[in-house]
């Protein structure tokens with residue numbers, strides 16, 4: 272296997288992957304970067320807590336950098352993000368300063384949506400938030416609408432649904448919101464707004480989404496209760512100051528997923544992916560891969576600052592198609608692109624359903640994965656809420672595009688490892704959003 276990164280202009284890079292003519296097998300141990308969701312939350316809670324928060328193992332990707340720069344612009348003191356160990360001097364609840372300029376969330380939906388809850392509840396301050404081309408086209412009404420019910424004042428493009436957004440902070444009132452979508456971003460936005468609102472703020476979701484906010488808010492001292500049976504969480508407003516904590520960020524299972532699939536589909540491979548966050552609201556990808564017949568064993572299971580963690584040993588095996596649908600979807604929402612790759616190497620049909628949310632991610636991930644993998648010889652049909660993938664199809668190299676979506680770029684790179692001829696992935700620099708070392712790790716894996 273030969274990997275070459277070529278600059279196209281000062282923004283974009285092509286990744287050219289030439290598979291090994293004799294076939295390759297991946298061996299060894301892989302370290303993955305810190306969890307993106309937990310990194311965002313540690314930076315945000317650290318910024319609005321009293322005192323010092325120490326974060327160990329922070330993801331140094333572009334998305335958490337966007338969160339850090341927004342909160343720095345509002346007075347939080349955050350040490351330089353050139354080390355995974357970061358300290359934050361928080362300003363205290365409700366004490367962020369009005370920034371002097373527009374806050375830019377870059378490519379990060381989590382930054383923008385979670386931050387909106389914090390900003391909307393800062394009375395007498397005005398904020399303008401924006402993001403890159405992708406983020407400015409992603410729906411914001413899912414958070415603006417319930418925040419408005421709480422008393423928030425938010426303006427935006429296209430009838431107040433798209434960024435840039437203007438926010439006039441207000442005293443908010445707690446509500447009970449029955450969310451129509453299982454979205455951790457919606458839930459977390461409202462919980463953060465609820466911290467400073469009058470009374471209680473309750474969110475009920477149709478299926479369980481990731482619960483990192485609930486765990487971390489509890490650890491920082493918020494008055495928060497959860498009822499998993501009814502998928503309901505309640506935070507008491509104006510109840511307690513948040514207190515700075517030490518957060519040890521586990522490795523991101525969404526980043527681990529690329530190596531799990533790479534080893535599962537590449538004959539003769541055996542990898543150990545170290546320090547993988549195993550929060551049950553995130554492990555849907557392991558359940559889907561188990562259904563497909565993947566050989567993955569957790570080792571060294573432990574709990575690190577409230578989050579379960581394990582090393583995952585994965586061995587190549589022959590995969591079968593399966594159905595991925597229903598309540599499993601929110602638990603593997605970011606892994607659908609790489610599962611689509613796994614499915615092209617599985618015998619029989621894989622059906623992915625109930626996944627319309629994929630259409631409003633960093634790209635329309637259903638359309639993009641179907642189009643780009645089909646260019647390589649896959650057999651994928653697209654439906655409004657999912658994909659049908661018929662395997663096993665041998666892949667050939669092709670010219671493909673990430674659409675500036677980090678998970679698409681990395682999924683296509685794993686597909687390219689097992690293609691018969693070289694693949695060029697345009698705009699591959701997108702991988703740095705969540706995994707700055709992805710290409711170096713790929714290149715350095717013993718094979």
Ligand code: S3P
Pocket residue numbers: 307308309311381453454455456457459480481604605628
């Ligand atoms: C995230 C929630 C998910 C996920 C995103 C990160 C979070 O988004 O896709 O990558 O950190 O809360 P939704 O809440 O829109 O499903």
